[in-house]
């Protein structure tokens with residue numbers, strides 16, 4: 001890898017000696033993440049068009065409450081305030097959202113993109129004191145390891161949905177939507193199983209991996225995915241939104257789901 005000598009320049013916000021387009025990456029992160037949050041929030045509050053044939057939108061899975069015919073528990077729960085908009089996705093999305101929000105990779109990306117703190121490496125920061133992630137409120141990011149366990153359950157659930165996406169009225173088949181759901185769980189699985197917290201849990205916690213063969217293997221497998229964590233993060237983010245859009249537009253009759261066999 002070539003080395004680039006970038007002299008540090010202290011002082012004013014945004015001041016730097018860098019000659020490259022360092023601002024492009026944070027700007028792209030800002031636009032893509034903002035776009036995703038706007039779309040996901042809009043889709044979550046719709047409360048309809050999340051199922052088409054055997055396909056279920058990942059934003060609404062598992063459907064605990066919702067359509068009484070398809071939800072695991074039942075229709076709108078009695079304890080839910082009548083003045084609040086009801087949508088099954090509102091019970092689901094806080095968990096994957098919490099997992100992404102506290103992800104080690106995304107933290108680095110959105111600290112730069114949204115807070116410009118710092119805007120990029122070797123670029124002047126805003127004039128305020130950064131107290132790090134050891135003090136409130138950023139210390140709460142440590143909850144990531146617990147979100148991980150929930151995220152693993154979601155992967156199992158989405159794999160079940162992907163399997164169901166291949167069954168049409170009791171017959172095995174394949175539509176474009178089946179492939180969309182399958183790719184979705186593969187990408188989300190690659191992202192989740194490459195989590196740094198999982199890598200720590202399966203082997204990184206040990207001082208010596210030599211002698212713990214199974215853990216060493218597991219650690220190496222997770223490390224393979226961790227090395228490309230950023231790629232998995234973006235691909236899975238965009239695809240999960242596309243999967244919801246696909247199911248939604250098919251359900252609305254805007255798109256036609258092509259049956260491959």
Ligand code: FES
Nearest residue numbers: 103104105195196
């Ligand atoms: S570090 Fe990114 S998902 Fe855990």
